[in-house]
Amino acid sequence: QKEVEQNSGPLSVPEGAIASLNCTYSDRGSQSFFWYRQYSGKSPELIMSIYSNGDKEDGRFTAQLNKASQYVSLLIRDSQPSDSATYLCAVNNRANFGNEKLTFGTGTRLTIIP
């Protein structure tokens, strides 16, 4: 079992709709959770971080964390064509807490259809 799992996609969502991206992780000791966005041919950039159970909102983005289910998700409201990218889920576990030795999922490719 992979440590961090994501559906590879592609996930196609109409413009203006909600895009929902999901990630599961295997290490129950995981403490910190991140979503990175990577445009084609570019390097990843951080868009959300979440550390506690529940929702965290930042503009059109909402990260959701459920540690009991070992599940983290990213919702993108009012999807725009500029949101078309690969979204990487990254997790830091208890053993590594205090450093940034992140474990990344393989990413979900999102396409927003105009």
Added chain:
Amino acid sequence: DVKVTQSSRYLVKRTGEKVFLECVQDMDHENMFWYRQDPGLGLRLIYFSYDVKMKEKGDIPEGYSVSREKKERFSLILESASTNQTSMYLCASSSPPRAVDLRIGELFFGEGSRLTVL
């Protein structure tokens, strides 16, 4: 703005050649990382460093070495390049977690170096 600069965007090397990939960051970050990214495998950590002259193995260190002689510079070395090292290599840097709540600092990535080994 944080800037992480990788010396070469595209390289083509032959099997057995020694390859140097250079990375420089300008934000005085203590932590630096080398990842490789391959389709279907995602980002995998090769080596990382928390201080000058310090290095630690990541998940896939075989066939690689690193050097950190100065705080701002972290080099990845392929002693004898092989075709299975054809990949996109990404350097990243970050500052240590905040003392207040130990939250992880953001990773800042360079633009990547696409290496092809023939």
